[in-house]
Amino acid sequence: MSDSTPGWAVPGASSAPATHWPAASPAGPSTPRRDPAMRAPYVPPSALREPVIPQRHAIDEALARPTFREPHRSTPGGVFAGAGVTLLWMFVTFFLGGDLRSTLWVMLIAGLFAASGAFVLVRYGDRGAACGVAAVAGTAIAVVGAVVEWHALDGSWLLW
Template identity: 45%
Template sequence: MARPDPGPDPAVVAQQVARTPSGLFPAGPPSRPTYREPHPVTGGGVAVGGAAATAWLLLFGLLGTDVTSYAWWTVLAGLLAWVTALVLIRYGDRGVATGVAIVTAGGWSIAAAVVVVRWATSGDWPLW
């Protein structure tokens, strides 16, 4: 009894059939170069930068003995923090710089609110 002919090998047939890629899935090397961020922003980096800026602003804010000195110490601390954030953006971790910038803006907002409340209740501009 002779064995039936199994036909062509399915792997060979699959290699011979040329398919045109649909474009849905990458079929080969990319036609353009792929660039990667050298210092990607991560959630952990943002949290560390935010915590560091919070401590920084808190320490400088505690140096103030009244609303005027608190506001000026906060402005100074914020400016120093933003200079640090700019250096981190250029040479370091951009996530930490983002956290520093966000918390510094929040700290300045709190200081501005304190000044406005003092101004509204006393009728005298407290910064000079």
């Protein structure tokens, strides 16, 4: 912009006092006039109704996380009962064999029967008891497998 542009003062120059003030109205300050071409924005009739505020319990139900309640829960008592009964079952079957080979076969068959009993308990009975039965039966079958493997590494296969 140049210094000759009207409305701009030269830097460093003092400004002249304003001499052309608008005339004061005798009634005081006037209200601003509205342009007749401008209209109010459109507000739909549905926005003019009072808002519907739902009840507090409806809000809590809508915001609550879903909960799943199992019909037959697994309890520690069921797990320990299943484990205890299976431990007794494996202890009794341990003494049915006459030698090591027959004892291992009896233990293996008893462990498989206990595992099938655990499957039946899962489907029709207490899942906690099924967990205890499966844990003890699996441990017994693993012990039988470890004994067989120990003897197999020594050179004698015990199962046949």
